[in-house]
Amino acid sequence: MRHTRIKDLLNSTSILHEVNAKGWVRTFRNNQFIALNDGSTINNIQCVVDFENTPEETLKRITTGAAVSVTGNLVESKGAGQKYEIQVTKLEILGDSDAEKFPMQPKKHSLEFLRENAHLRVRTNAFGAIMRVRSVLSYAVHSYFQQKGFVYVNTPIITGADAEGAGEMFQVTSLPLDNLPKNEEGTIDYKKDFFGKHTNLTVSGQLEGETFAMALGQIYTFGPTFRAENSNTSRHLAEFWMIEPEVAFNDLDANMDLAEDFIQYVIKYVIDKCPDDLKFLEGRLLEEEKSKPQAERSEMALLEKLNFVLENNFKRVSYTEAIDILRDSTPNKKKKFQYIINEWGADLQSEHERYLVEKHFKCPVILFDYPANIKAFYMRLNEDGKTVRAMDILFPGIGEIVGGSQREERFDVLVEKMKALGIDEEELWWYLDTRRFGSAVHSGFGLGFERLVLFVTGMTNIRDVIAFPRTPQNAEF
Template identity: 90%
Template sequence: MRHTKVKDLLNSTTTLHEVNAKGWVRTFRNNQFIALNDGSTINNIQCVVDFENTPDETLKRVTTGAAVSVTGTLVESKGAGQKFEIQVSKLEILGDSDAEKFPMQPKKHSLEFLRENAHLRVRTNAFGAIMRVRSVLSFAVHNYFQQKGFVYVNTPIITGSDAEGAGEMFKVTALPFDNTPRTEDGKVNYKEDFFGKETNLTVSGQLEGETFAMALGQIYTFGPTFRAENSNTSRHLAEFWMIEPEVAFNDLNDNMDLAEDFIQYVIKYTMEKCQDDLKFLEGRLLEEEKSKPQAERSEMPLLEKLSFVLENNFKRVSYTEAIDILRDCTPNKKKKFNYIINEWGADLQSEHERYLVEKHFKCPVILFDYPANIKAFYMRLNEDGKTVRAMDILFPGIGEIVGGSQREERFDVLVEKMKALGIDEEELWWYLDTRRFGSAVHSGFGLGFERLVLFVTGMTNIRDVIPFPRTPGSAEF
């Protein structure tokens, strides 16, 4: 008999004579009541076992975490909280389950403990909800761009270029660590390596994406990226996913319009499709907030925060105006910020970004026209010679969520910027070709997918919104 998903059984409009459900036992009470979950929904279905006619050996094996199959009648539930339950006529244990050693017992576990058991944590309500939300958000990303006529491009994971210029990249090599071939001056001889040159795991698909935008008009990438940044904060991962659209003939204003529309679409879509999961995550967050000092609590519940982004136009503010606001604000004057703003040119921190969003403007903010010396080489230089056509989108509770720019389309200006930063023209000859042949105004942005999932789920540590987090000293699973 074909089994029916728990979600479909709970959403049934009528009782059913015979159904089969398969899933994992969350709890088993009084030798009679199984709370069954199969991952299709945050909600369990209650299965009422005829314990008098079920062998004791079978009942003993119904433990938390066990996989079971139940066959019976879908009837109206006598208990509160759900419309239907299953009156079980046949109970089958599908696999072994060591009850005493199963880590995910029905009790509250710390997030750190759950990270140590990342292979099993998705069986908890919280992580089941997070991963379903992540899945729907991922679909919404593709749905948005496909509806808009964007072409999905798979940019390289192995690359010889550093798009960010940060130098914090994972090297890719087939050279032996013992007796590594070296040049006469003692440096590693990459000419003997697999690719014949030094290569790394990519930090961004942007540069390659730009080449495709110059032929296909509007493209997007959505794939894994890597940073070898030795950081153990709640905001950093060594492996994460990036969404990066690039659009020919779009200027900075078009870019800001696209980013705002995109973010509002994917959040709205997810709120519509994941109502039960988001309500659960909101309740979890509210419970967690009770243990925090008043000053550290979120000002808005999760669903209100998401609606806040949908219902407010993003305020567009120049970097220069933002610096004036921050320099004159009370937290800065009273030295409450960890990083005091004294002068134009400062690189804004999360505390400054959140102040602008949560305290000053009380809406999402897009900052634009940043100082050239704190932004990447590929951003278009403004006529003032000191700022670039960059933009960052700032959100409540998280700070920067999107970074983008109008790209420098002028060959001579781009070459001069690369020289000033010591970037080898020969390494990026192919990138410069897009400025030699048919160059045009174009723009794009990058959005770290995990940061988006972090915002939508209300979680506070980025390691909890990716299935298997990769961080310094940790590459389990």
């Protein structure tokens, strides 16, 4: 008999005869009541077992974590908090679970404990909800760009280019590490490596994406990226996913319009499609907030924060204006900021970004026209010679969520910037070709997908919004 998803059973408009459900036991009470979940919804369905006519040996095998199949009638529930339940006429144990050793017992677990059991944590309500929201957000990303006529491009994971110029990349090699070949200069001979040159895992698909935008008009990438940054914070991963659109003929203003519209679309999409999961995550966040000191508690509940982004136009503010606001702010004057703002040119930190959004403007903020020396080489230089057409979108509770820019389309200016930063023109000859042949104004941005999931789910550690986090000294599972 074909089984029906629990989500569909709970959404039924009438009682049903002879339904079959399969899932994992969350709890089993009084030798009679199974709380069954199959991952299709945050909600369990109650299955009422005829314990008097069920073999005792079978009842003993109904333990937390066990996989079972139940067949019976879907009837109106006599218990509170649920519309339907299954009166079980046939029960089959599909997979036993050692109840004493099963880590995901029906109780509150610390997030650190769950990270240590990442292969099983998705069986908890919280991580089931997070991963369903992540899935829906992923679909929303593709839905938005496909509706707008963007072409989805798969840029390479293995590359010889460092898009950010930071040098924090994972090297890819097939050379024997215990006997590296050397050239006449005594350095590693990468000509004998698999690709014949020094290669790495990509930090961004942007540079390759630009080449496609200059032929297809508007493209987007959505794939894994990697950074070998030795940072053990709640905001960093070594492996993460990036969304990167690139659009020919878009200037910075059009780029900001696109980013704002895109973010509001995907957040609205997940609010519409995941009401139960978001309601659960909001409740979880409220409980977590109670244990924090009053000063550290969020001023907005989860859904309020999401609607805050939907209901407010994003305030556009130049970096220079933002520096003036921060320099004159009370927390800066009273040295409450960890990083005091003294002069123009400072690289803004999360505390500064959140102050602008949460305290000063009280709406999402887009900062633009940053100092050239704190931004990447490919960003278009302004006429003042000291700022570039960069933009960052700042959100409550998280700070920067999007970074983008109008790209430097002028060949001579781009070459001069590369020389000043010591970037080898021969390494990026193909990138420079896009400026040699039919160059045009174009723009794009990057959005770290996990940071978006972090914001939408209300979680506070980025390791909790990806299936198997990769961080320094941790590549388990």
